[in-house]
Amino acid sequence: MSPDASSAARDGRLAALLPAELIPLFDERFVGSCTLFEEYVHRLALRVVRSTGIDAAARQPGTRGEIAVRAGLDAARAEVTVGWLLATLALTGRAARAGDGRFHIPSALPDLEPEEVAREQERHDPSALASYRMADLAAAAYPSVLRGTASGEAALFAPERIGAWFEYFSNDNVIYAISNRIGAIAAERALHGDGGAVLELGGGLGSGTAAVLERLADAGRLPAVRSYRLTEIAPSFLRRAQRRLAGRFPGVPLSFGRLDMDRPFGEAEVEAGTFALVYGVNTLHVARDLEFTLAEVRRALAPGGALVLSECVRPFPDRPVYIEFLFNLLEAFRAPRLVEPWRPNGGFLTPEQWTAALEACGFRAVTVYPDIARIREVCPAFVVAAITATAA
Ligand SMILES: C[S@@+](CC[C@H](N)C(=O)[O-])C[C@H]1O[C@@H](n2cnc3c(N)ncnc32)[C@H](O)[C@@H]1O
Incomplete structure (x- = not known):
């Protein structure tokens, strides 16, 4: 801020x-x-x-x-x-x-x-120094990435960097944990009644999963999680997530699998119409083709199921968000397929762009929590929210 x-x-x-x-x-x-x-x-x-x-x-x-x-x-x-x-x-x-x-x-x-x-x-x-270390790694990579002699992906995701990511995507890192906390509240609310099966996309190193399951446990609602499938594209992240979560939620049928959200979810054995909740923390904005991924999410949801995205949001079109310093090095982040009017650029979306994207892709009852459209007038640097929508 x-x-x-x-x-x-x-x-x-x-x-x-x-x-x-x-x-x-x-x-x-x-x-x-x-x-x-x-x-x-x-x-x-x-x-x-x-x-x-x-x-x-x-x-x-x-x-x-x-x-x-x-x-x-x-x-x-x-x-x-x-x-x-x-x-x-x-x-x-x-x-x-x-x-x-x-x-x-x-x-x-x-x-x-x-x-x-x-x-x-x-x-x-x-605790927040984990974010500083990632920013330092990015700063060191800038000259070679901008000159075209290295890719941001190679620079940031080299095997020796995984420890730094582990500390960054962590509920102990006060700056990152806020997305997990807001997302957990929204996810718990979206998993109403008897609950059902949960699919998480881009679950990374598992800190978002831990936060949502802790929240449900505190509310006495863990039994509402009939099953929890944590998916992620990077096998090294997935392995670490599995270790991080092992034994922490013994009553929860937790499974892990590789899923690339840019590919049909069926390839990852996701059955259509089966999930009460699809959840993602800071993941969907990196979809190569958001229209495609949202269609796959809709297909995965059971009737009346909900999508909850905890996202870093852009308060106003064109306004840079500080954490983009890091992620702009990644091609998937800065150069997705553009769609007017709701995907005019790569990176984070505004609340209005998320709402328009979800409605255009067949979702309804879109809510942004908290209401960034009001908060940004007072706090233009308030950039975290959970977006919830129901499959129409
Ligand atoms: C912000 S991180 C999520 C961090 C995670 N919540 C945690 O606690 O570690 C976004 C994740 O999306 C994953 N990702 C990137 N592209 C993806 C894709 N095409 N399909 C699935 N996951 C992807 C990244 O590997 C990363 O782990």
């Missing part, structure tokens, strides 16, 4: 807009960590802009593509990311963004020390 957001949180304006059960999650530990981490990412972004020559290339106004070419970067890979870096600098007035989409860096950029912010984070709450 930006300083604006943190002051809104501290002076009570945010609490007035949040449902009562979410207020304790947005405490000083979380808000302070987000504020610091956003500053850290801004400082890393400044360094990347300087070290890749984007600052010199933007002395004269240009589109993001023109600036990428002037800086000698691989235009196809770098255009979106250069646009994101410049839009991020524009948030703090260090770059100018004209109405026609052209950017310009009018004067020399300062070199602000990210390390100073990391030290402050260590004093405030060291």
Whole structure:
């Protein structure tokens, strides 16, 4: 969260807009960590802009593509990311963004020390340093990815990086855990009555699964989970998730399997019409073709079943979200199939884009929890929500 957001949180304006059960999650530990981490990412972004020559290339106004070419970067890979870096600098007035989409860096950029912010984070709450480590890995990979000599996937998902991801996708990391907590509340509500079978997509290292099962256990509703199938594309993540969850929820019929949401779910032995709940934490925005994946989700749901997506949401079209610094390196994230009007760009979607996407793909009763459309006026950096929809 930006300083604006943190002051809104501290002076009570945010609490007035949040449902009562979410207020304790947005405490000083979380808000302070987000504020610091956003500053850290801004400082890393400044360094990347300087070290890749984007600052010199933007002395004269240009589109993001023109600036990428002037800086000698691989235009196809770098255009979106250069646009994101410049839009991020524009948030703090260090770059100018004209109405026609052209950017310009009018004067020399300062070199602000990210390390100073990391030290402050260590004093405030060291659990969030897992996010800093991932941002550092991304920053180190930027020059080669933007020049086209390495892929972001190879740089971020090398086998020796898996430990860093394990710490990042964790309920101990206060910055990441918020998505799991909000998602767990929405998932518990969506699994109403007698419950049924649950399918999780992109379950990664299992922290979202743990949070939702803990929530159901606390509510005495674990028996509502007739079965829980955690799926994930990366076998190494899946193995770790299996180990992380082993023995933790003995009464739950938990199974694990590889599923690529860009492929027909039948290939992963997902039977049509069988799930009361399909759940995903920060996963669906990376679908190569959201229309295709949402159609597969609909097919998997039983009549009246629900889809719950806990997502990082873009508060306003075109506004960069700080964690995109990391994920923009991944092609699947920044360059999915585009669909007007609800998938105009890669990365995170706004609440309105999610609603339009789900309705266009045959879902109804779409809700966004909490109501970002109201919160963003006070806190434009409030970027987490669970989106729930029912198969029509
Ligand atoms: C934000 S992470 C989810 C983290 C997870 N909730 C956890 O606690 O570890 C998104 C996940 O989606 C997975 N993913 C990416 N592309 C996918 C695809 N095409 N099909 C299925 N999963 C995919 C990634 O490997 C990653 O684990």
